[in-house]
Amino acid sequence: MAVELRGITKRFGSFAAVKGVNLQIRAGKVLGLLGENGAGKSTLMNVLCGLYAQTEGEILIDGKPVRFNGPGEAIRAGIGMVHQHFMLIPVFTVAENVVLGVEPTGRFDHLDLDQARAQVREINDSYGLEVDPDALIETLPVGVQQRVEIIKVLFRSADLVIFDEPTAVLTPQEVVEFFEIVRSLRDSGKAIVFITHKLGEIREISDHIAVLRRGEIVGHADHPDAVSEADLAEMMVGRPVSFDVEKNPHKPGAPLLEVADLTVLNENDDIAVDDVSMIVRSGEIVGIAGVQGNGQSALVEALTGLTRVAGGTVLFKGRDITRASARDRHRMGFAHIPEDRQRTGLIPAFTIAENMVLDSYYDDRFSRGPTMLWRVVNQAAAQAVQDFDVRAGSIFDAVSTLSGGNQQKVIVARELSRDTEFLIASQPTRGLDVGSIEYIHSRIAQARDEGDGVLIVSSELDEILALSDRILVMFKGKIVAEFDGATADKSEVGLAMAGRYEGAAA
Amino acid sequence: MNDEPKPAEGLSEAFLKRAAPDRAAMEDLIVVPFFAVVVALLLGALAMLATNVDLATVGRSYVALLVGSVGSFNAISETLTAAIPLTLAGLGIALGFRAGMFNIGAEGQLLIGGMAAVIAGFSFAGLPAVVHVPLVLLVGAMAGGLYAAIAGWLRAATGAHEVITTIMLNLISYRLVDYMLRLDFIQREGRSDPISKSVLGSAELPRILTWLDPNLRLHAGVFLMIAAVIFIHWLLFRTRLGFEFRASGESPDAARYAGMRAGLIIVLAMGMAGALSGLAGANQVSGVLGRASPGFSAGIGFDAIAVALLGRSHPWGVLLAGLLFGALEAGGRQMQVDAGVSIDLISIIQALIIVFIAAPLLVRRLFPWGFRKPAPVAKE
Numbered sequence A: 001m002a003v004e005l006r007g008i009t010k011r012f013g014s015f016a017a018v019k020g021v022n023l024q025i026r027a028g029k030v031l032g033l034l035g036e037n038g039a040g041k042s043t044l045m046n047v048l049c050g051l052y053a054q055t056e057g058e059i060l061i062d063g064k065p066v067r068f069n070g071p072g073e074a075i076r077a078g079i080g081m082v083h084q085h086f087m088l089i090p091v092f093t094v095a096e097n098v099v100l101g102v103e104p105t106g107r108f109d110h111l112d113l114d115q116a117r118a119q120v121r122e123i124n125d126s127y128g129l130e131v132d133p134d135a136l137i138e139t140l141p142v143g144v145q146q147r148v149e150i151i152k153v154l155f156r157s158a159d160l161v162i163f164d165e166p167t168a169v170l171t172p173q174e175v176v177e178f179f180e181i182v183r184s185l186r187d188s189g190k191a192i193v194f195i196t197h198k199l200g201e202i203r204e205i206s207d208h209i210a211v212l213r214r215g216e217i218v219g220h221a222d223h224p225d226a227v228s229e230a231d232l233a234e235m236m237v238g239r240p241v242s243f244d245v246e247k248n249p250h251k252p253g254a255p256l257l258e259v260a261d262l263t264v265l266n267e268n269d270d271i272a273v274d275d276v277s278m279i280v281r282s283g284e285i286v287g288i289a290g291v292q293g294n295g296q297s298a299l300v301e302a303l304t305g306l307t308r309v310a311g312g313t314v315l316f317k318g319r320d321i322t323r324a325s326a327r328d329r330h331r332m333g334f335a336h337i338p339e340d341r342q343r344t345g346l347i348p349a350f351t352i353a354e355n356m357v358l359d360s361y362y363d364d365r366f367s368r369g370p371t372m373l374w375r376v377v378n379q380a381a382a383q384a385v386q387d388f389d390v391r392a393g394s395i396f397d398a399v400s401t402l403s404g405g406n407q408q409k410v411i412v413a414r415e416l417s418r419d420t421e422f423l424i425a426s427q428p429t430r431g432l433d434v435g436s437i438e439y440i441h442s443r444i445a446q447a448r449d450e451g452d453g454v455l456i457v458s459s460e461l462d463e464i465l466a467l468s469d470r471i472l473v474m475f476k477g478k479i480v481a482e483f484d485g486a487t488a489d490k491s492e493v494g495l496a497m498a499g500r501y502e503g504a505a506a
Numbered sequence B: 001m002n003d004e005p006k007p008a009e010g011l012s013e014a015f016l017k018r019a020a021p022d023r024a025a026m027e028d029l030i031v032v033p034f035f036a037v038v039v040a041l042l043l044g045a046l047a048m049l050a051t052n053v054d055l056a057t058v059g060r061s062y063v064a065l066l067v068g069s070v071g072s073f074n075a076i077s078e079t080l081t082a083a084i085p086l087t088l089a090g091l092g093i094a095l096g097f098r099a100g101m102f103n104i105g106a107e108g109q110l111l112i113g114g115m116a117a118v119i120a121g122f123s124f125a126g127l128p129a130v131v132h133v134p135l136v137l138l139v140g141a142m143a144g145g146l147y148a149a150i151a152g153w154l155r156a157a158t159g160a161h162e163v164i165t166t167i168m169l170n171l172i173s174y175r176l177v178d179y180m181l182r183l184d185f186i187q188r189e190g191r192s193d194p195i196s197k198s199v200l201g202s203a204e205l206p207r208i209l210t211w212l213d214p215n216l217r218l219h220a221g222v223f224l225m226i227a228a229v230i231f232i233h234w235l236l237f238r239t240r241l242g243f244e245f246r247a248s249g250e251s252p253d254a255a256r257y258a259g260m261r262a263g264l265i266i267v268l269a270m271g272m273a274g275a276l277s278g279l280a281g282a283n284q285v286s287g288v289l290g291r292a293s294p295g296f297s298a299g300i301g302f303d304a305i306a307v308a309l310l311g312r313s314h315p316w317g318v319l320l321a322g323l324l325f326g327a328l329e330a331g332g333r334q335m336q337v338d339a340g341v342s343i344d345l346i347s348i349i350q351a352l353i354i355v356f357i358a359a360p361l362l363v364r365r366l367f368p369w370g371f372r373k374p375a376p377v378a379k380e
């Protein structure tokens, strides 16, 4: 199947998110779509998969113009999309989720789940997906949930599969497996569109690259191997991008956060954080490396006062804060960038201004007595939007209308534009483009240079290596290794993340 | 004081511009409810025809509905009188919705608030009205608030869902009122049926239109209603507490991460919702009924849920919805008198309005010419 987009424009009100885009998508090829946050990638693909109606332009499938009224029609035309945010029902099984909306029914309209299961297995086999049709979604790791989304699309016999930032939530191992799946899809003749911010990935998997900036196509590359990452980055952002973080030499001050023998249980009373001790000093960045699911989330929740601690103590500037609430810690100068922006970091239906003060609204700056000082809030929000280059029309826009990366920037702006002493950041740059990553890394380094203690949790090893003064590796709830940030060797850290490091444990 | 911040240098003013209200949002707010009412009336007419009412009587009923609700001073007075408790209790439910609480218990809170208000109303003989009336209202609000706070506390402490607990509390309140009405100090002297003493003259909300016509029942509660609308609007959109309510309602997880205390917010939101329902009850006994009898709440607490839904949980919307439901009630009585049509029909029409409000897409389909383009599809 060959799909051609001709002069596609999509406006939201007066704002054009996509302007006159021409694009060719071919069977058996992977098209990599690259672009800054808010460039219009998701919007363009939402037009293609029938979620939005284009304002102008036409879509041609095998030379014939088509027009979709809703995603149902696009699916029937063979176009399927795996969205940036998954759309699965957690309490349903894999098979149930896959057939949702197109349920195979037997006589008297009863749901034929056996047939559904068989079909899921068949798809499994042909593309090497290995997903248990009877597993409940909520019990599956993110990487497997994503495969369920892929099965959903294939089950509806899509010939064009669109992936919107599929790798943002995957572990490195999962990415490798994901690429295997993409290759087998491609080899079976499907057309693939792949959106990502990771330049290495796009060079590895794409046959052709198109770059979008501010709604327009600004560049193509036919031989991804032949262009360097730096060139791609420049094409995307419109200026050279530095991949190194500039920061002053490591001059750690007094201990800020002292964690001793910390033990945290998860909801099922299993040990999530196992007897962890560590120190973060003022003026240093400590990076916690580790494959997702090794207790980092529980550690962060415990340090930010969101989970009860089962054992051990946490001192902040010498004061015991083991049982202090999230608000208390916030008042002491804690800033927290949570990992799940849509669920815990933001309220999508609220405006940008409201989200900018979500955890500091009670501050004297923003309220007097019982009343909010919205004028001050709005002014501060506009300033933050400008400083952090959040691509938005107005601070009164709902956050849900922002692109994924710009939503992340709202959180980062909120947490970093305050006067803080200690920053805990989980996946601070997930879903951000290289330009924004550069900026946010420099802001984090700046906070550290001003004397903040910083704890970064990231599954992005490159990010940890670029930012950290010290690196701790977490594996199965324990800190299993410690490295010096300046001298750490990527493969050694990687080994420790897999629990196979033989050097000195911390 | 100087809270007028000067724009920082180089700050782009563009970010501070508010987009004009989106046309689709306006349609949802105004056009959909309007058509919902029209369709409900049409279907109501069909229902009448189906029950062997002839066309002429149907016509007469709707004329009576109009005349009885806005056709005379008396009609307007009756409409407003009926709207007061509906709006007050509706505000309470709307406040709960905003904070993420589905409070079915307005009926019970209204009963308990009304009972407490009656007791305060016949007890303190000799108080001047300027003290007694506010006291009665306050007691009613507090009783309703505390009663609702039980459900809030159960939710916060044990996770028991407020839909279940408020339904239970409703049932308890019915029996509690029955029991209390037979207590010696509450039951009217010389009566064997459950009925309370009458509130003292000093505890009655004064009628405000008697200078026009001594029979007009509209009382000072109408000012209370307006004040409550303004207050709730201010609370929700201008205060810290309102911000916390709305945040917890939209996303409990994000609110928790932001350091808001979910338990406290739940209890407070339920308490305030109950206080508004209790106020509605106090308003009824002190402004309209003058005493309490079994079931004096008359289903207002349930109609208030519809009022809150119709008003989209927005204070001014609730006021408009309360006025509409008040008009339907006042007009419905007239309809029964003039055309002999059962007042139950009004309940059917009210229910139909809710059905169509809850299904905006259906309304859009029925009246495509009333709207622009198909409804936009939500993002992601």
Ligand SMILES: Nc1ncnc2c1ncn2[C@@H]1O[C@H](COP(=O)(O)OP(=O)(O)OP(=O)(O)O)[C@@H](O)[C@H]1O
Residues within 6 Å of the ligand: A012, A017, A035, A036, A037, A038, A039, A040, A041, A042, A043, A044, A391, A392, A400, A401, A402, A403, A404, A405, A406, A431, B379
């Ligand atoms: N429903 C909407 N209403 C108004 N504006 C919107 C809407 N959806 C997207 N936009 C705007 O359109 C622009 C493009 O958004 P889009 O989601 O396509 O970006 P993107 O390229 O996918 O970015 P990211 O890499 O951050 O996901 C953004 O500026 C966004 O604010």
Ligand SMILES: [Mg+2]
Residues within 6 Å of the ligand: A041, A042, A043, A084, A164, A403, A404, A405
């Ligand atoms: Mg996107």
